[in-house]
Structures are given as structure tokens and as C-alpha cells.
Amino acid sequence: MSGTTVTTQQTARTQWSGQSIPRKEDERLVKGQGRFADDIRRHNEAYVYLLRSPYGHARIRRVDVRAAQEAPGVIMTLTGDEVREIQKPFMEIAPPPGGYIEDYCLAVDKVRFMGEPVVAILAETAEQARDAADLVDIEYEPLDAVVTGEDALKDTAPLLHGKVGSNVVWHGLYDWGSVEEAKRQADKIVKIDRLHFHRFTSTPIECNAAVVEYYPGSGEYTFWCNNTMPQFAAMFMGPALGIPTDRLHFVTQDIGGSFGNKITTYVYLTICAILAKKSGRPVHWTEYRTDHILGGSHGNERTFLDIEVPVLNDGTILGLSARAIDDCGAYPRYEPLGSVIWSQVVPGVYRFRNVRIDYTQVVTNKCPVGPNRGYSRLQHMWMLERVIDIVAHELNLDPVEIRKKNYIKPDEMPYETPNGCVYDSGDYPRCLDMALKLINYDYWRQRQAEVRGTGKLIGIGIGSTLDSGTNNFGQARIINPELPFSGNGEVANVKLDLYGEVVVTIGTTPQGQGHETTAAQVVSDILGVSPDRVRVLIGHDNARNVYTGFSGTYASQFAVTGLGAVQGAAQKLKREIQQLAAGMMGSDPEEIELVDGTARVVGRPDTAIPFIGLANVVFANNATMPEGLDVSLNCTYTYRPPFKVPDVERKFGNLTLTYATQIHACVVEVDEATGETKILDYAAVDDSGRLIHPQIVEGQVHGAAGLGIGAALYETLEYDAEGQMLTPNFYAYKAVTALDVPMIKTAAIESPSPFSPNGAKGMGEGGGAPLHAICSALQDVMRQTSRAIVHDSFNPSERVYRLLRQQPSARRGVEVISNRS
């Protein structure tokens, strides 16, 4: 890592794991030789254009595609009426009545969000397909739209999906400990009316893309695409298309970022599949950025109402109750899984044990959401961090001290949370101290006082979060007990190839996380070859590579599941090599060591067989196989984390295997005249357990911090009351630039996970710490001025300007009630 790294609690280093070796991916990528989805070309391919709804909510009266079909180059069109005949609605994860939602790949009868695809056009060129779209004549009858979660719950709200009977996708009461009892014991109860977590998206620079081909000879569809959880897609697409899922062949190669956003592309892949089969042509589809922002995948927007926090006078927080309304847009798709995923981190990094959250997820006339870096946990942890800062603010307590007082202590690890999650390891107070030191906390506290009255204000903020990784998919049963899911896992194959080459395959879909490199490091340590001699075949390819139903790259898990599988497979192969070499050299398998691509007898370096010699015996010369041996040198291992099915009734169980920590601290300067917020210093301290490749981990920390800073200050997805999207491209959606992100200082400690196969913790998503830290710093600014409450996760200059000028008489949305006289 960079010069600021303070790595302690370091575990033993092996030769390769733990080193920041050059990434195997880099050479092709810096030479422009990466192969991304849109780079794929198939002979005779045709191009798809999707005509999308200009309305947020409207009935489709009539669709006339005749003129478009006559247009130059057009091969065919596809409408919702045709889709209704070909496709069954996609599976819904929610139980009824939310599960009655009918979701098709093209709008049927109604459009429910601006940007929803209505007609697909296939033509000889991309331009011809786009031109023909202008000739499609659609008559819409606009309907009233609903664009906020709170409005969606009103009796008078327009219904998106009539069959459901309301706009509610899922509702559940989460109740652990006793909030009532905590309130009785409390000295004070802090009540906060409303906190709002805004809608934004990671929107990777590579948009969604696919080339899809149908082969009638086998009934197989091949998708060269950038979907990042293909077997999840297959689970939706197979039944929808009425075909066995093994006819869906996914191939992913280089992927230009996803951050979760490329998980739910099955809707679009289904359109392409239908067109490919009907036309008999390979079809090529690449989104424009506007399509991607209008109809790709947004992050969950969540509103917290009626928050009540019982506290002691010394700042000890006893519990928390709130109502949460989560807005998932027009169709749930991956949802309502987010309605349970937040509960991986119920108390965040804090010790309170009494929690009641009344959780409702609703549909609105906005783009469907999907997993987005920090998925569903960051909204909740943002709320927790707001609560901490607001309590500190109202009770006049120090924001550092109140955190330390309430943090789970390192000697309490492993720590079972109120809902049965087991935090594996960590040292939050130490990470906080390190972060404060990195930003030079004492200096800025002093500067803060000095600059007052100069027109500038300084705020110091803290964001403490967890990145819970390796999901127990059993948590889906808390949403819908009928779902046959639990546990998690990944599979890897490690083999010697015909000439002794070491080849690794995994079912993951890396998008910059360096899986080729880290997998090679793990294998190198076990097989005694250098990483540049390990070939890692990346990408999900279910006709070539091994995979499980969980395969993919999402939810901070590769270091545990992916590398756990690679480690297991490499160890299996090592045992086979030892057996074979021992048989050939007449010694014991235990005496065989693997060094420099050879198997040799310990203490007798000249008695050695190179891997090519071993491979020769197995693959080309097997009449010489030592007597009694049966080795393949081709070893597959499935890593299965130690999970149980959660208790659905109590909503209780261990929902993730590892809990990486991120403690961020920042210093901001606010211009009193304009509300403009500038970051003066920023530090991120991470504990991701044992580090396999510190530089890659640090890169993930930077990236998560960059997107979080963007979301906190610049990036928002806004709709007007009619459901018109106001920010559908990079003109209006102000993606964070190099001018907006400071030089982030980093440090790491390593608290090895006792539960993972290698001591590592999954990481990469971050917990949205910049949102927490920047809001915290702005709260620190308000403490010096208007005493306003920072109530929204998005704070552009206008909002900060208004908060600074909030009148003392204005409703602040917070109240402190004394429990005892």
C-alpha cells in the first residue's frame, strides 16, 4: 500500500500471498487488448435498438410498427403484445401479494417508468435500428405517477401493479431485544422525524452489452455479455423462456466495472434471446449511457421515519426503533432481497441490543433498483451514523467519544449481534484512532475554532461501517420461506495441462478486482510455481468453466469463496502430484516438495520431476502410471462456508461470514456564502482480515471512497412529480471527476477472520463510509451555526446553504425527551 499504511497484527507471509505482485490483467488492458462485451463480433450479426417509454406511468393504447418494419435494413420488431405470447412473467422473489407482480422483458399494456423498453427493433446496422425507432407510432394514455416511497403508501396513490392491490412489495417487522424496555431504562429518548437516503448509481463506464446467438441444433443460446451473476440471470430466464436453464450459455470476459449494476440485466438478455431465435441471426446490443441511466440499475432509496433512540446521559445508546420505507422502483427484480440484506449489520459497529425496524418496500414509477456497491447495508449504516451524530449533537457529546463508548470492543470478538450475526474479528476503536491521526484531528479541531468568522467553516466527520461479505443465501427465506436457498459457495478447478502448465478456472466474473492475480498467488504458494506460470481463465463460461449457482462477482466475497475454492483445488492437485511423483521416484508422498515447477524429494534436490514429466505420464504415457495409482491431475473443489439455515420466525441467524471494517475520517471546508463543500483531508482505515494483495485491496478502498464522495456531494438520480427523469446522462448526472476526489490517505490493520479458509475477509463494496463521514462533517459544521440536522444523504451546495440558514424557530425534525425528572 502507499506510504501511509500502518499494517499491524500482520499474519505470517507466504512467498506470494500477501505481496503486491504486478497484476496479471494489466498488460492486455494497458495495451487496449482487453476483450469487453461490445468488442465481440459474430459473423452476420444484427443490431438491437430499444425504444423506451417517454412517460413515467402510462397505458399503452396502441403500438404501430408497420412503418418501422418497412424501414431500410430492418429485420424485425418485437412488441409487448408479442412478448406476452412468448415469455412467461419473470419469477418474483417476493411471496404474494408482492409476488403477483408481472414483469416482462418489454412493457405489456402499461409502462411503469420512464425508459422502460416498449419496442425492440433489429436491423442490419445500429444506425438503421435507431432510425427505424423514429417510425414507430405509439399511443399512450398518461397516468398519474407516484415517485416517492411515502406517497406510494397513501390510500390515494396510483397503483403500479393492479394485481397486487397496493404498492407494497414486501413488509416485515424486525424486532430483537426489547426497545420498550430500553426506553424505560433510558435517561432520554432522542426522536428524529425523518432521514432520507437518496437514489444514485455506480453506473460503470462500460454500459451493458451482449452478443446473443441461438443455435437451433441444440436449442442453446450463447450470451457473450457482461452480466456479473449469470446463474442468477439463468434462474429467471430459463422458466421465462420455457427452456431448461442449461440451454443458456453465458460467456463473460473483461468487464468494465459493475459495482452490482450488471446483475439484473437478464431482462435485456431475454429480449436479445427472443430476437436471436426469431431472426436466426446473432444479435448485438450495446446500451447508450442514457439508456443505462434511465433503465439500467439504480441504488435503493430509503426513507427512515419516526426514529426513536433511548440513550443514557453518558451517551450510551440502548437501542433504536424506526420505520423504513424502501423504494425499489417499478419492478422488484433482485428485490426484495435488500429488505433482509440490511440486517447483516443491524447494530452496525455498535453494542446496543434492542432494535425494532418496521420495514416496507414499495414500487414507484422509477427505474428498478438493483444491487449497488454497499447494497442495502449502506442505507442502514448511514442511518445509524446519522443517529450517532445527531444524538451527540443534541446531548452535546463529543462525536469521537460517543462512538468509542458504543463501539463493540475488540475483546468481545467474535461478537453475536442481536439477530444472530457473528462479527468475526476487528478493532474499531483502534481503526478510529488511526483514521483521526491520519487526518491530523487535533490540528483541525484547533483550526476549526480559528477560522470561525472568516466566511469559512470547518467540519470534521467520521464514518464507521462494515462491509459484510459472503452472504448466507438462507436469508432469502426471511423474505420468502418458500425459496429453496441457503449457504453460499464457489468452485474452482486447478489442473496440470498436457505439457505441465498450471491452469486455474473459476466461475467468477471479475470487473477489475484482479482475480487472475490473486488466484495465481494462492496457487503459486501451494504448487511452488511463480504466478506468471499460472494461467487463470477468467470469466463465467458455463460451457467451459466450473461454476455453482452462486458463481459471480458480487457481495464482497471473492477473497473467501473464490480463493477458498482455489486453495482447496490447488491442495487437492498438490496431493495428486505428490502421490504420482512419489510413485515414480519410489518415495513417500509426504517426502515430496513442490519447488520451481518440479516435484522433488525433500533433501535430494537432484531427484526431481518437472511438471511436464508428471503431465506426460497422465495424459500421453499412462501405461507407465505407477501401480495402484489413479490420479487425474485435474482437481475441482467447491468451497462451502459454514452456514446454517436462519430461523425465519425470529429473523435470526448468521447472515454473512466475514465483516470487514472501514473507519473513515474527513475534514471539510464549507463556504458560508455559497454552501460549497470542499474536502480538505480524507482518511480511510480498513480491516479486511488477512490481505492477499494489499495494493488491490487499497485500490478497492480508493474506488469505494471515490464513488461514496460522488454520491455524498454530486451524484443524484432525480425525478419530477410525473416520473420524468431529470438526470438521465452525464450532463445532468454529475459523475465524480478527478477534481472532486482528494488524495485519500489509507491505512490497514489485519484482524484475520477465524471463519474464512485463509483469514481474509471479503471486501470491496465498502459500507458507504464517505456518505456517513461527509454528513458527519456537515453536522459538525451545523453544530457551529444553525444547529440544523443533516437529514439527507445528498448534500450539494444548495442544501448545505439552506441548512446553514435554517432559522432557530424552524422545525428541526428532532426532539429530546427526558425520561425522568
Add this chain to the structure above:
Amino acid sequence: MSEPVKSQTIRVVVNGREYTRTVEARTLLVRFIREELNLTGTHFGCDTGHCGSCTVIVNGRLIKSCMMLAIQADGMSIETVEGLANPDGSLSPIQDAFSAHHALQCGFCTPGMMLATKYLLEHNPHPTEEEIRRGIKGNLCRCTGYVNIVKAIQSLANNEEVTL
């Protein structure tokens, strides 16, 4: 009135090699480079000229190739990511610095980012951090938070030995 010209034959030099092609008048330079010349290292990531993943150098000027028609490049000399490496295939100092500093993750923004870097350093061999940030502000990266990109460029900026 005569019909407007629908296509035109153009001659361009890309990474030192000459190509003559007949292209539709409306073909964007980025599509020409990717689809006609099959140089797929130049990417496209938006439809508004903001992301910079299509950045190339045309006659010495830094250009977003999605904001230029192929026919406008007639007679011009274009440099893309494929032309960055040394003639023997080894990495140029910019490519090397990006890799060494982990300035790329997914690598999708990287070709454009490296060309912006090349242009910046050719015009200002010793940029300050602020100048570096200004130099790449037209190139979006969603993976790195820009931290290691800036560090990679700083390593080149502080190095007298480097010939780009």
C-alpha cells in the same frame, strides 16, 4: 437541390499505418476506429462527450472520438492506445506507470486516460497535482477514485529520465 453526400472515402493514418476506407457521413470517429479498423482498445461509454473513454490524439490534439465524425478526420493522423507500446511490444513508461501504481482496475477507462496523460505530459512535463487533475478531468473512472491514476502520472512527472 442535389442530395447531400451520404458517404465519403477518407484516408487516415492510425498509429503510423495508413488506411483508406469509404464511410457513411454520419459515422462517428470512435465507431470507425472500433468497427472499421477493429482497434477495439478505444472504448465508448457515453453519448454526451463526458466520459472520455473514447479519447484519442488527432493531429496532436486530444480529442473525444465520439464527438468527431470519421470524415472530419480525413487526411489526419490518429494515435490510439494500440500505438502506445514500444515498437518491440514492451510497455511504454505511461503504460508501465499505470500498471505499477495500480492505476487501473477494470481497465475500461484506461486507454483514454493514458492518452490524456500523454497529451498532458507532452505539453506540461512537470505538472502539479492540481494540473494533473485538470488534465484528466474529462476522463471518468468509476473504479479507482483517481488516487492511483494521479500517483502514476506524478511518478512520470517527477522523472527526468522518462521519454513518453
